[in-house]
Amino acid sequence: MTKSNTYKARPAVDTDLPVLDAFLQGIIEAERPMDPTLKDDHIIYYDLESYIDQNDTYVVVVETEGEIVGSGYGQIRRNKDYFKYPYYGYIGFMxxxxxxxxxxxxxxxxxxxxxxxxxxxxxxxxxxxxxxxSPAIRAYEKAGFKKHLIEMRMNLDEH
Incomplete structure (x- = not known):
């Protein structure tokens, strides 16, 4: 793709759902090899249809030349009482x-x-x-995010 493409972000609407559902399966397909805890059968991370209608969630698409080429959502979540901010924004479905x-x-x-x-x-x-x-981490760092916390896991059946 050339840099001459004009990209435009906008809120997602219900008619975008078939494309968004395909994007969701693309995310799952990409992440499945990175996560041995995911089920092998068909899974769905998000209820995108309800997210589009929620006040605390904002589903966004980017399109160019009439084609949706990217997606993400922002969601306002309640923080634990011991954190400085009572609410935080969470970004997902990238x-x-x-x-x-x-x-x-x-x-x-x-x-x-x-x-x-x-x-x-x-x-x-x-x-x-x-x-x-690594590609996603680089993209997020370019957008201003910094590594903050590492979650670790152990499977006792494997030990």
Whole structure:
């Protein structure tokens, strides 16, 4: 893809759901090899249809030339009582079509969602990413995120 493409972010609508469902399966397909805890059969991470209608969740798409090429959502979540901010913004469902990667689509989605967070007085924004997903980590760092916490796991059946 050339840099001459004009990308535009906008809120997702119900008619986007078939594309968003395909993106969701693309995310799961990419993450399955990184996570041995995922079930082998068909799974769904998010109820995207309800997310589009929720007040505390903002589903965003990026399109170019009438084609949706990226997605993400921002969600306002309640924090634990011991944290400085009572609520934080969580970003998830980040997906960019392979042919549009390295074009700034992910950053555009994050920036668009961050405006939504700021309008709601949310200062702290978090996301989770698999440690083995180096391309995503680089994209998030380019968008301003910093590594903060490492989650570790152990399977007692394997020991």
């Amino acid at each position: 997906f960019t079509k392979v042919t549009h990667r390295s074009q700034g689509v992910a950053k555009m989605i994050i920036d668009y969602i961050n405006i939504w967070f700021a309008e709601r007085k949310i200062s702290e924004v978090r996301l989770t990413v698999y440690d083995k997903n």
